[in-house]
Amino acid sequence: MWGCMRAVGQWMASYMAQIFHRSANTIAKASIIAAILLIGGLLWAGLELQRSPYYTYAGVARSQPVPFSHLHHVSGVGLDCRYCHTSVETSGFAGIPPTKTCMNCHSQIWTNAPMLAPVRESYRTGKSLIWTRVDNLPDFVYFDHSIHINKGIGCNTCHGPVDKMPLTYAYASMQMEWCLNCHRDPGKYLRPHRVKEDPKDPHTMDDQVFNMTYQQPTAEHPVVLPDGQSFTSQDALGAYLVKVKHVRSVRDITSCSTCHR
Numbered sequence: 001m002w003g004c005m006r007a008v009g010q011w012m013a014s015y016m017a018q019i020f021h022r023s024a025n026t027i028a029k030a031s032i033i034a035a036i037l038l039i040g041g042l043l044w045a046g047l048e049l050q051r052s053p054y055y056t057y058a059g060v061a062r063s064q065p066v067p068f069s070h071l072h073h074v075s076g077v078g079l080d081c082r083y084c085h086t087s088v089e090t091s092g093f094a095g096i097p098p099t100k101t102c103m104n105c106h107s108q109i110w111t112n113a114p115m116l117a118p119v120r121e122s123y124r125t126g127k128s129l130i131w132t133r134v135d136n137l138p139d140f141v142y143f144d145h146s147i148h149i150n151k152g153i154g155c156n157t158c159h160g161p162v163d164k165m166p167l168t169y170a171y172a173s174m175q176m177e178w179c180l181n182c183h184r185d186p187g188k189y190l191r192p193h194r195v196k197e198d199p200k201d202p203h204t205m206d207d208q209v210f211n212m213t214y215q216q217p218t219a220e221h222p223v224v225l226p227d228g229q230s231f232t233s234q235d236a237l238g239a240y241l242v243k244v245k246h247v248r249s250v251r252d253i254t255s256c257s258t259c260h261r
Helices: 002-019 023-051 070-076 099-106 114-125 145-151 155-159 176-183 234-244
Strands: 195-198 201-206
Touching: 099 114
Parallel strands: none
Antiparallel strands: 195 201
């Protein structure tokens, strides 16, 4: 029986050899490898596209009804973030300022500027301006501004150098992997709310969370807290702030339920 099966196998091999050339084996192997590489390449390209500014709009200035310049209002005029974003310390949303906030100044200055015509029209009619959101998280993500601010995350940690933006753009992708980079080691990004602006004068204090020019502590430029403690490295300062601000454990803040509720 085994001899019969061997004979049949030899006949089949001979028959197939007459149909397919020897090179067919090489072509078949190359085709399989090429298909695997093609599928892998498409997956890689898709992931890169999903992380790119084309998809996330990171670094892309968005068109707005009025060309509002943070560069002018923050660096030039010196407005604090909280003047416009009034609820950032107390609620999940930073808040979009009503037209009345704009008119606090622009009823006195630049009163006839053509670019501010939509603002004056909004104030006159009571119809809100429709701003284009720059940082827009999907609905399945829970994010609370107040908890981040109160724990010591600075505005420009997430929003970038807003004080240098003539037109506002998204600084970061705001994707999950970007958020997790911070949640896995929050001490690297925490700032003290109150520090001695001048270490020799205990009465000069500054809120570093809203300081757009905040520099992490070094030996040459230490951070001195109101209680007199001085820090010369972000690692030491971060570890201290994690403790005193009662930041939850890394396991807790990287749990899926923290952001997906």
